[in-house]
Each structure stands twice: as C-alpha cells, then as structure tokens.
Amino acid sequence: MSTGDETHTAVAERGTRKRRVGLKNGGKSKNKKQKTRPPSSDRFKLTQKKQKLFQKRARDYNSDEEDDESKKAPEVTIREKIFSDANMGPNYDEVEEEEDGSDKDENSDGEDHGEIQSGITRFAADDGCNAFKMAFKSIMKSKGDDALGPVLSAQKNLIAQKLSEEEAEKKAKGQARKAKYLVAEKGHVKPANHLESHEKVLIGVATKGVVKLFNAVNKAQHAQKGLNASRSKDAKVLKKRRKEAFFSELGKTPRSDSKAQKSSNSNEEEAPAWAPLRDNYMLANPKLKDWDKKQVTNEGDDFAAMSGDESYED
Amino acid sequence: MGRFKNNKKGRVNVKPIAKNNQANVDHVTGDKIPKSFVFSRTKLPGSVKQLQMDLRKLMLPYTALSLKEKKRNTLRDFLNVSGPMGVTHFLMLKKTASALSLRVARTPQGPTLTFKIHQYSLASDIAQSQTRPRCPPDLFKNPPLIVLSGFGTQELHLKLATIMFQNIFPAIDINTVKLSTCQRLVLLNYNKDTKLIDFRHYSIRLQPVGVSRKLRNFVQTHKAPDLRNLQDVSDFITKAGYGSESEGDEEAATVTLSSDLGRVNKGSTKSAVKLQEIGPRMTMQLVRVEEGLCSGGIIFSEDGNVDGKNKQDGDEEDAASEEESEEGEEGSEEDMDEDAED
Numbered sequence: 001m002s003t004g005d006e007t008h009t010a011v012a013e014r015g016t017r018k019r020r021v022g023l024k025n026g027g028k029s030k031n032k033k034q035k036t037r038p039p040s041s042d043r044f045k046l047t048q049k050k051q052k053l054f055q056k057r058a059r060d061y062n063s064d065e066e067d068d069e070s071k072k073a074p075e076v077t078i079r080e081k082i083f084s085d086a087n088m089g090p091n092y093d094e095v096e097e098e099e100d101g102s103d104k105d106e107n108s109d110g111e112d113h114g115e116i117q118s119g120i121t122r123f124a125a126d127d128g129c130n131a132f133k134m135a136f137k138s139i140m141k142s143k144g145d146d147a148l149g150p151v152l153s154a155q156k157n158l159i160a161q162k163l164s165e166e167e168a169e170k171k172a173k174g175q176a177r178k179a180k181y182l183v184a185e186k187g188h189v190k191p192a193n194h195l196e197s198h199e200k201v202l203i204g205v206a207t208k209g210v211v212k213l214f215n216a217v218n219k220a221q222h223a224q225k226g227l228n229a230s231r232s233k234d235a236k237v238l239k240k241r242r243k244e245a246f247f248s249e250l251g252k253t254p255r256s257d258s259k260a261q262k263s264s265n266s267n268e269e270e271a272p273a274w275a276p277l278r279d280n281y282m283l284a285n286p287k288l289k290d291w292d293k294k295q296v297t298n299e300g301d302d303f304a305a306m307s308g309d310e311s312y313e314d
Numbered sequence: 315m316g317r318f319k320n321n322k323k324g325r326v327n328v329k330p331i332a333k334n335n336q337a338n339v340d341h342v343t344g345d346k347i348p349k350s351f352v353f354s355r356t357k358l359p360g361s362v363k364q365l366q367m368d369l370r371k372l373m374l375p376y377t378a379l380s381l382k383e384k385k386r387n388t389l390r391d392f393l394n395v396s397g398p399m400g401v402t403h404f405l406m407l408k409k410t411a412s413a414l415s416l417r418v419a420r421t422p423q424g425p426t427l428t429f430k431i432h433q434y435s436l437a438s439d440i441a442q443s444q445t446r447p448r449c450p451p452d453l454f455k456n457p458p459l460i461v462l463s464g465f466g467t468q469e470l471h472l473k474l475a476t477i478m479f480q481n482i483f484p485a486i487d488i489n490t491v492k493l494s495t496c497q498r499l500v501l502l503n504y505n506k507d508t509k510l511i512d513f514r515h516y517s518i519r520l521q522p523v524g525v526s527r528k529l530r531n532f533v534q535t536h537k538a539p540d541l542r543n544l545q546d547v548s549d550f551i552t553k554a555g556y557g558s559e560s561e562g563d564e565e566a567a568t569v570t571l572s573s574d575l576g577r578v579n580k581g582s583t584k585s586a587v588k589l590q591e592i593g594p595r596m597t598m599q600l601v602r603v604e605e606g607l608c609s610g611g612i613i614f615s616e617d618g619n620v621d622g623k624n625k626q627d628g629d630e631e632d633a634a635s636e637e638e639s640e641e642g643e644e645g646s647e648e649d650m651d652e653d654a655e656d
Contacts, residue, residue: 190439214493216488220488221489
C-alpha cells in the first residue's frame, strides 16, 4: 500500500511522461514477473551479466533505496534502449512508474536504465527472439540505404582502396608488357609499300645476275648440244671454249657487280675422283673415244692399258 | 648386355629429315653437298621465331626443317650430331635486349661470321604487302642460286664472307643444270658507304616476251577470254595491246632459253626473267669474324681495336680456313681468283 501511494505521487509529479490512466498494476506486473521468471531461465543462458541483472531487479523490486546507480551495469547501449522503445508494451509505464519512483533522484541514466531494464525484462519474455528480429529490421530499414550499411563502412573503404590498387597494378603491368613487346619487336619492320626505289634497284641487280647466268648456261648447253657426240678433238676444244665463254660472260661485268657462281666445270682437278663420275669419261681419251666404232686391231691392247691408266689419273 | 635405358641427359633432340636419303655427294660435280642447321640457343620472341622458320625454308632442301632444340642443348651437342649427318654450316640466331644477331659458322672448327641485324621483315609481311604473292608448290625443292654484289675482293673479311656464303649453297654445273630447277635466288648486296648488307630472297619466273598480255594470260591460266567486242578471233591474237610498263625492263632481262621450260616458254625463243620477292628480308652488318666456332681468335671486329693486332694472325688464319673450306668444296678459292683476273 505504501508503494501504491508513492507511485501515485510519483505519477502526479511526473507530468512529462506518458501516463496510462488509472492503472494500478503493481501487483499484476509483480505477478507477471514472478510468473515468467522460471521459464526465462530455460531460454537464456544465465550469463554472469544476466544474473547480475536479475539480482538487481529483485533488489530493486523490493527496496526503495537509491543506491543502485553504482551497481547498475554500465553496459547500457543505445540499442537496448531502442529495443525497449520498440518493445513498449502496455505495461511499460506502469513498471516505469514503480521504478521511477525509487530512482527519481538519479540522473536520466538511471531512468534510462530503468526503462531498459524493464525493456529487457520484458525482453526476457517468451517472444524475445521475435522482438530482436523486429527491432533489427526496423533499424536496418531506417538506416540501410547502402548495401553495406554504416556498420561496414570500414570495409567499403577497404574495398575501394583495393580496387584502386588493382587498377594501378594493372596499368603498371600493361606498361611493362608493352615495353617488353617493343624490345622484342625491335628491328622488325613491316614493309609499308612493296617495291620502293631501293628495292627496285636490288631487284635489278639480281635480275642482271640471273640473266647472265642463264645466258651462260644457254651458251654452254647449246654449244654442247652441237658438238657433243662428235670427235674427240672437238670435245677438247669445246671444253676449253666453254670455260672461256663462261668466264668471259662473267668478266664482262664491272668490278662492282661481280657475280660469283660456282662452276665445277671450270677446273678439271675438281672432277670427282671416281672416273666414271666425270663428265668426260671415255670422251677425253682420243683412243677411247670411238669405242663403239669398229676397232682397229692393235688398239685392243692399248684399250686395256688406257683404261688402266685412266683410272689412276686424278 | 642388357639394354640400357635411354639416358636423356645431354641428348640432343634433333629431328632431321632423316627419312629421305639425301645425297651427301652431288652426283654431277662430286662435291660434298653443304647442309645446314638453323637454330638458336636462346629463347626467341615471336617474330624472331618466324624469322628463324623463314631462314630454314630458305635453306631448303638441305636443312633440317623441323629441327627441335631444347634449352639444355649446347653447341657441342649440335656439333656431335652434325658430324655423322654431314652438316657443314650452322646459322644461329640470337636476340638480346640490344640487338639481334645472326652467326654463320662452318663446322667443325671453321670460322664464324657474326652479323648484326638492323632490320628484318618476315616472309608473311612481304606476302601481305604484295598484290599477287606467288608460291608455286615445288618452289623449295631445289636449292637457291646466290648472287653476291658489291663485296669486292680487297678486304679480307668481306672476302671471307663471300666464300662462306658461296659455300653454303650447293654448286651448280652450268653444263648440266636444268633451268627449271633454278627457281629461287638469294641476293646479298654490300653497300660500301653504310657497310650494310642487304639480304633478299626472290622467286624466279620466266615469261615469254613479245606476246601480248591477253594471249599470255590465256595460255597460262586457261581462262576463256572475253571476245565480246571483237569481230573475229584473229583480232584477239593480232591486236596490238598496250605494252605493259614493265616491258622496257624486260628488254634488258631477256634470255634465250636453251630448252623448253614448261608449255609456255619454248626453247630458242626469248623469255623475260621476272623476280618476285618471297622470304625474309634483312639488313645486316658484319661485326665480327672469329677463327673458331664461336670461339678462337678474332680476325675482324667492327669495333676496330682488335683489327690491327690480329691482322698478321688474321692472314695466316684466313689461309688456314680457306684450305679447310677447300677440303669440302674444291676449287672455291680458284674460282674467286679467276673472277678477280677477269
């Protein structure tokens, strides 16, 4: 009864607060608290903090003293306050009235704490999880324009930093690669226009060389055609002529345009070691030349001797 | 004895064209046919690899087209393989940050010429720049001819270069050579002022001269001509078309063939020689001549400081190397001399 009187007075003095008219639910709330306490212990882990809290509540509930400030847990967070706000039930005021009366002298912290405590006490009720969820949702909705949210602003900065780093790296790599490519391709020239003037000069030089060669070949082979199967004398003369002709052809050119084409026929010593490989096998030797023609008798012996000699020639 | 496992350490993975029996000795001249390896010991960037491939094709048929080298192969490995296979020349490409260099060396202990390549163009670049690139199928069946110009016979290192290049390609015998086998040409032009050597590779084409273009095209390509505007077929044959602008050049380039060369170029009629560039194009400078195979005394160096000191040695060594090259290719020295006389 005394408490009831005091609450009344408290109500009367506090004009700013919301007030529910004519609620004398001290007993009810008390009952509620007492009723719901046992099941709460099942739901929540009874952490040290919670335990302290409960004890304090019990004390507060019984006594009117105001030395609870010191013992009040300092870990009051805004979140809890907000939760308690969100979770205001019809019994809020009433509970508050009771406690406020005792804590009136304390500063607002105390009041808040008291509110929060009551909020949490309610919290400890059966739909605590749901309450949490709703509260969190409401926060996120109001402040969550960013996907990351204010909570993750540090990470956002970090990500931005990383992105810029990566870009810088890529640029550096690209430049390095370009430089490497340039070094690799150094000297590689793609001819822009085919047949520039210098090229024409070169082609002219090459053409002259080829023409000379072909003419020489032509002469040699033509002459050879005419005289080849004929008598040995001609064969010798032919060979000499060939050699001269070839070199005269080449010699006609001025010094600056010398053409060096190997001709193995220019030098008899070059002929292969094995006699039959030589072009002039059996042609050079006058006696052997006409082997298919009718043999004069005394040549038969010579023939053997000759062939023997020839194979040793070098 | 049991079979030993193939010890791959230090083995050269050389895959030459071993299948076709290539003649080691030319059956006509009796000279040893020079064969070559084109490779590089360092890793090459993309376009230089293509250049290496182009050079290999250039040296066909007497080269290993699909030569595969590994990083761990040293020069010694190549030397060991080259002996039994009759390879006489090495062409080595090397790319460093500053320069691209080509070394031409004569095995087994012949001189080494080092060229610095200032510029190069790939065969594909050249084909792209032409309107009608030409590559007949058997273009690479025969070795190319070589034309050296501007080298002169005075300077020793140039002389050596001439000999070396002459010996890389097999000799031809003018009496028996068939002109149809001469389809490619390599030109090396030395410019005294800039000391640069231009390297070009052409394909040779013969065209009958004195025939109007229409007729020529018709005969060569068998495409039915457009006779819309003509009254009579004889007009097509006898009509004097405008001469092409290159006919003036053709005058200088006419050859009288000794024999028939395909359907079009009959023997004993005039034909024009036309060159079209294929293959890589290089501008190089001779920077060094070494006595051994990438080793040994320096006979000539572009830097100039070793030149005077080694001149005496250089003469002796040059003579020695000339003798060497004579073993394989006889008469090259005499050839040069005779040219000089004339």
